[in-house]
Amino acid sequence: MKLSVIIVTWNSAADIEACIDSINFGSEFEVIVVDNASSDATRDKLSTFHHLKLVANGANYGYAHANNQGIRLATGEYVLLLNPDTRIELGALDTLARYLDTHPVAGAVAPRLTSPDGTTQFSVRSLPTAGSILLELTGLARLFPQSRVFGRWKMKYFDYNRPAEVEQPMASCLMLRRTALASLAPNSSLLTTNFPMDEQFPIFYNDVDFSKRMADAGWKTAYLPDARVVHRHGASTKQVRAKMIRESHRSAFRYLRKHDRSGLFWLKAVVLLPLLELSGLVRVIAYRLRRNRKD
Numbered sequence: 001m002k003l004s005v006i007i008v009t010w011n012s013a014a015d016i017e018a019c020i021d022s023i024n025f026g027s028e029f030e031v032i033v034v035d036n037a038s039s040d041a042t043r044d045k046l047s048t049f050h051h052l053k054l055v056a057n058g059a060n061y062g063y064a065h066a067n068n069q070g071i072r073l074a075t076g077e078y079v080l081l082l083n084p085d086t087r088i089e090l091g092a093l094d095t096l097a098r099y100l101d102t103h104p105v106a107g108a109v110a111p112r113l114t115s116p117d118g119t120t121q122f123s124v125r126s127l128p129t130a131g132s133i134l135l136e137l138t139g140l141a142r143l144f145p146q147s148r149v150f151g152r153w154k155m156k157y158f159d160y161n162r163p164a165e166v167e168q169p170m171a172s173c174l175m176l177r178r179t180a181l182a183s184l185a186p187n188s189s190l191l192t193t194n195f196p197m198d199e200q201f202p203i204f205y206n207d208v209d210f211s212k213r214m215a216d217a218g219w220k221t222a223y224l225p226d227a228r229v230v231h232r233h234g235a236s237t238k239q240v241r242a243k244m245i246r247e248s249h250r251s252a253f254r255y256l257r258k259h260d261r262s263g264l265f266w267l268k269a270v271v272l273l274p275l276l277e278l279s280g281l282v283r284v285i286a287y288r289l290r291r292n293r294k295d
Contacts, residue, residue: 010060016045064202108222130260132152136154166223
């Protein structure tokens with residue numbers, strides 16, 4: 001088996017049929033869907049696709065856990081993590097796979113993500129640090145988004161028209177080398193809770209943490225603009241937006257706590273933690289005010 005495609009769903013009825021129908025690949029592949037206890041028509045729609053493997057969870061165990069379930073079932077040489085709110089353009093997966101075929105030091109490769117209107121999404125970032133997150137929280141990164149100092153984390157200056165080695169692409173569509181995944185786990189096991197998605201990051205920052213561990217292990221990650229995938233960004237998380245804002249900020253703190261090796265993390269946390277909580281609160285209030293105006 002050349003490729004295993006893993007899709008995690010939660011109330012994804014509006015997107016899942018188009019996503020699965022769009023999957024095209026020139027070699028043998030399998031599709032594994034892990035559903036996190038959808039309460040809409042997602043499972044009814046999945047039942048019409050007889051070729052896929054379906055894991056029907058009895059509760060919502062989170063994105064990280066569900067991806068780990070799918071990866072344990074995967075048999076492909078390459079593993080594609082795919083969001084249900086995507087549509088794969090013709091030939092995109094073959095382009096990604098050819099890159100892994102010809103670049104043995106690459107552990108992961110990502111396509112260009114575009115919005116339904118055709119605009120390119122900002123899908124590539126550098127790995128965050130306490131400093132880069134502080135610049136974001138204080139507003140300096142927003143004031144100077146093109147600066148390679150102030151805007152280093154979100155990289156608004158990145159040239160999306162050129163292929164490049166990158167640190168952290170969005171995992172909405174990310175093709176991974178199976179041997180790279182196995183190399184991250186103790187004894188090459190796929191059964192550890194820290195592999196490949198660390199489940200202390202149930203929704204956010206699991207892909208950031210994964211990219212960090214891949215880089216630390218010596219694997220390269222690439223971005224290819226000629227492979228295109230349409231992405232309806234945040235279709236699932238928008239359903240519980242306020243909760244997701246809070247979880248995103250708390251996951252950022254967990255990520256920094258896990259990977260900061262300076263020995264000064266808790267000194268930095270005295271500044272960062274209140275700012276993260278305050279920023280999250282402001283974003284939740286702003287979201288609720290916007291929603292009330294619409295209602």
